[in-house]
Amino acid sequence: MTRQPLRLAILEAERLLAEAGVESPRTDAELLAAHVLGVERGRLPLIPLVDPPVVDAIGQLVAQRAKRIPLQHLTGWAAVGGITVDVGPGVFVPRPETELLLEWTLTSLQNVPDPLVVDLCTGSGALALAIANARPDATVYAVDNDPVALSWARRNAEARTAEGDTAIRLYSGDVTDGALFAELDGLVDAVVCNPPYVPRGTRVAPEVSGHDPVNAVYADEGGLEVIRPAVSCAARLLKPGGVLAIEHDERHGQSVPALLSGRRVLSEVDDHPDLAGRPRFATARRG
Ligand SMILES: C[S@@+](CC[C@H](N)C(=O)[O-])C[C@H]1O[C@@H](n2cnc3c(N)ncnc32)[C@H](O)[C@@H]1O
Missing domain, CATH: 1.10.8 (Helicase, Ruva Protein; domain 3)
Structure with a gap:
């Protein structure tokens, strides 16, 4: 040989x-x-x-x-923050561009002890679990409306807890439900959200069209169908001083900040580029 x-x-x-x-x-x-x-x-x-x-x-x-099977489906994992999560058929593969949203959120929470965090549209649990890993003192709620994604999130959550991370609270729910997490109204320090936002009809790479769940990628209303209710939900959940970070399509660099600015309770609205310099996520603080 x-x-x-x-x-x-x-x-x-x-x-x-x-x-x-x-x-x-x-x-x-x-x-x-x-x-x-x-x-x-x-x-x-x-x-x-x-x-x-x-x-x-x-x-x-x-x-x-x-x-054009995604690399992460072949290796079985994707990196996010200081951890890896298992991924495969039926769940969205976390992307490198979301790292910047994670970093911004962790920086915003630096001086907040025992923060309460909500991850809307959690998919594999990537953002929620990365935050729980970086901030063991955080209480992290996470929600998704797809049972398959939730089964991946549950598996990842169990693996992270076994590694010693603080357990997250994982829920099946819909961001369009106006009463989602009503018990947390006005109490949350940070809401993170990477929703489906690609406007329907947009051509995407074969790795995405063939392997990411359609409802994790595309959204109606020009891509704002889930972003709109997610912003409403965040505005309701945040406590004064609490922050929101929401990812969006590169064509939403004006419309999503405008949605945030349209909320009377939100201030310090800003938009941030991804690693390629394209508009990628918007942030705001509850005044
Ligand atoms: C782009 S993926 C993001 C997953 C994860 N946050 C990440 O960054 O890797 C969007 C997720 O939102 C979920 N989703 C889509 N519409 C939703 C809704 N109305 N309510 C709750 N979750 C939703 C999808 O099932 C999918 O898991």
């Missing part, structure tokens, strides 16, 4: 992924190789040669990735 240079296997994987139109072929090739080898990506240069079965296993995953 002749050992083969890992570097060559990765180069070949990169070539195939580039041919298939994958956006970051080198990164994905390395992450799949690292997954097969059970090491962190940064350690790949320390592995010059691999056995043929390893090359085969990398090749099989690369072939699936070339069919």
Whole structure:
């Protein structure tokens, strides 16, 4: 059994992924190789040669990735804040752009002891669990209306609790319900929300159209169908001084801040770009 240079296997994987139109072929090739080898990506240069079965296993995953199956469905996890969450069919894969919303929220809560936080549209539980991980003193409520997403969130929540994180409170509910979390009215320090916001009819990458749940991605009313009730819900839940951070489509850099400004109780309305400089999330504070 002749050992083969890992570097060559990765180069070949990169070539195939580039041919298939994958956006970051080198990164994905390395992450799949690292997954097969059970090491962190940064350690790949320390592995010059691999056995043929390893090359085969990398090749099989690369072939699936070339069919535009999301990288995270192949590795089974996605990173968010200081943790990873399990993801797969039926749940939205957390995106790197949401990290900035998370960071903004954690910074806003820096001087708030024992904060009460609500994550609307929690999906895999990504934001709620990352906040619970970063702030063990926080009480975090999370809600989603999709039973499959909730089953992933429950699984992730159990895994995080087993790792020692504070347990989150996970609920099945709809953001359009005007009485959602009514018992928390006026008590919440931070509301985070990454809702479905892509205007229907928008063309998206095959990884999204073929694998993210439709109701996690698209929204009617030009993409504002869930954002509008989420803003109302946040305005009701927040305590004076409490903050809202809500992600939106890059075409909503004016309309979502305008929705926030339209709420008498919200002030300090701002919009923030993502890592690519596109308008990505709006924030406000309850006055
Ligand atoms: C874009 S995903 C975000 C998931 C997670 N917050 C993240 O950042 O990875 C949107 C989530 O909102 C949920 N959702 C859609 N409409 C909803 C509604 N009306 N009420 C509650 N959840 C909703 C979907 O099921 C999906 O899990």
